[in-house]
Each structure stands twice: as structure tokens, then as C-alpha cells.
Amino acid sequence: MPQEIELKLAVPDDALAPLAAWLDANGAPQGEATLLNVYLDTPQRDLAQARAALRLRRKGAQWLQTLKTAGSSQGGLATRHEWETEIAGEAIELQTFPAEAQTVLAPLIGRLAPVFRTDFVRRTWLVTQDGARIEAALDTGTIAAPASAAQEPIQELELEWLDGDAAHAADALRAFAARLATVAALAPSDLSKAARGYRLAGIAESKAS
Incomplete structure (x- = not known):
């Protein structure tokens, strides 16, 4: 079963430029992309x-x-199961998911509808730490709930373990975060974009009712 291990860090305004500059100098830049997401x-x-x-x-x-x-x-470090597949357009294609994911979604497929959006620009770098290969992704953008004009900013750095010794993935992520702490004041964040989106949507729906 695919597993995602990542460490999420909140980035204050004055840390964006020095953090990107340090990653440019100490990692392998992978470019920038605009990601438009609906949950x-x-x-x-x-x-x-x-x-x-x-x-x-x-x-x-x-x-x-x-x-x-x-x-x-805990402490910004998240471990979860994840399945991702390419599709033709803006519609769920249940049959392209692996069987485990299909089992979760099949009973719900006829009732799914958009709840919130997260749209952001992502800059990525590949870095290494203690034999582990890590993707550092700097995201800036917004979370929005369609039920209202409510929005929240996205300004965070995600450190995702890609390969290396899985038993020490968490240690490698924390060690790299400790290096970044000498560059900027970054705070661990336990709330995913999805969790923040659901919270925002709940506030918007309670105001609309």
C-alpha cells in the first residue's frame, strides 16, 4: 500500500525569500507549477x-x-496512505484507482460533490539528508469554500520522504527541518490543506444556514 511520509512547516512572510534562496543554493531546483485543486x-x-x-x-x-x-x-510529521492516478478531465474515474481505493469510494461515488478548493503555486527542490532523498515543496496560494467568499492563505513548506531507509524517514525529515531552522523561523503544522479546507467549509456552511 503506498504510504506518504511528510513534514509540514508553516512559513511566515519574511521567511519566503531567504528560504527559497537557501534551497536554491543547497538543493536541486525542480521548477515551479500552478496547482488547481478541488476536494x-x-x-x-x-x-x-x-x-x-x-x-x-x-x-x-x-x-x-x-x-x-x-x-x-504529530509535530508536523504526517504518515498516511495515498493513491494517485492520471485521469482524462475534471471527473472521478473510479476504475483507474487501485482496488483498495475503489473499495473506499464505490459506495459514495454517486453522492460526491465539490466542498472546497486549494489553489497554489508550488516551487520544488530535491535535497538529501542522511542518505534519504527528500522533496521540498514551497506552496503559496489560497484555500476557498464555494459556499461563501471565505478564504485562507496557504504559505507552507512540505518535506516529503521519497526514498532511502524507510525506518529512518522521520529522523531524516526532522534533521533537514533542523537545518532549515537556522535559515528561517518555521513552525510545524499538523493541519493538512484538506483539514483546513473542511474547517473553512464548515464555517461557511454554518453562516449560510
């Missing part, structure tokens, strides 16, 4: 109650669908 759930929020998130993402001309299921998050 779906049922009116009863079945996925949220199961601590899962379903996302459609547009990256240039490419469309991706992603399902993330329950994991753990």
Missing part, C-alpha cells in the same frame, strides 16, 4: 468522518485524482 465529499461528509480526502488536481494540461486515507500527524 470532493458527500453531503454527509463520509470521507471527512473517515479521515480521508479525495482530490482532483489540474497541473497544466494534466489531471490527477488522489485519495488519502487516515494516518497520523
Whole structure:
């Protein structure tokens, strides 16, 4: 089962430029992309109650669908299961997901609808730490709930373990974050974009009712 191990750090305004400059100098820049995302759930929020998130993402001309299921998050370090497949357009293609993901989604497929959006620009670098290969992704943008004009800013750095000794993935991520702490004041964040989006959507829906 695919597993995602990442460390999320909140980035203050005055840290954006020095952080990017340090990563340019100490990592391998991978470029910049605009990511447009819509998260779906049922009116009863079945996925949220199961601590899962379903996302459609547009990256240039490419469309991706992603399902993330329950994991753990502490001190900004998150471990969760994730399935992602390429699709033709802005619609879930259940049959292209692996069987495990299809089992989760099949009972809900007819009731899924957009709940919130996260749209942001992502700059990425490849870095190494203690034998581990890590992707550093700097995201800046907004979370928006369609039910209202409510928005929240996205300004965070995600450090995702790509390969190396899985048993020491968390240690490698924390060690690299400690190096970054000498560059800028970064705070661990346990709230994913999806969790923040659901919170914003809940506030918007309570005001609309």
C-alpha cells in the first residue's frame, strides 16, 4: 500500500525569500507549477468522518485524482496512505484507482460533490539528508469554500520522504527541518490543506444556514 511520509512547516512572510534562496543554493531546483485543486465529499461528509480526502488536481494540461486515507500527524510529521492516478478531465474515474481505493469510494461515488478548493503555486527542490532523498515543496496560494467568499492563505513548506531507509524517514525529515531552522523561523503544522479546507467549509456552511 503506498504510504506518504511528510513534514509540514508553516512559513511566515519574511521567511519566503531567504528560504527559497537557501534551497536554491543547497538543493536541486525542480521548477515551479500552478496547482488547481478541488476536494470532493458527500453531503454527509463520509470521507471527512473517515479521515480521508479525495482530490482532483489540474497541473497544466494534466489531471490527477488522489485519495488519502487516515494516518497520523504529530509535530508536523504526517504518515498516511495515498493513491494517485492520471485521469482524462475534471471527473472521478473510479476504475483507474487501485482496488483498495475503489473499495473506499464505490459506495459514495454517486453522492460526491465539490466542498472546497486549494489553489497554489508550488516551487520544488530535491535535497538529501542522511542518505534519504527528500522533496521540498514551497506552496503559496489560497484555500476557498464555494459556499461563501471565505478564504485562507496557504504559505507552507512540505518535506516529503521519497526514498532511502524507510525506518529512518522521520529522523531524516526532522534533521533537514533542523537545518532549515537556522535559515528561517518555521513552525510545524499538523493541519493538512484538506483539514483546513473542511474547517473553512464548515464555517461557511454554518453562516449560510
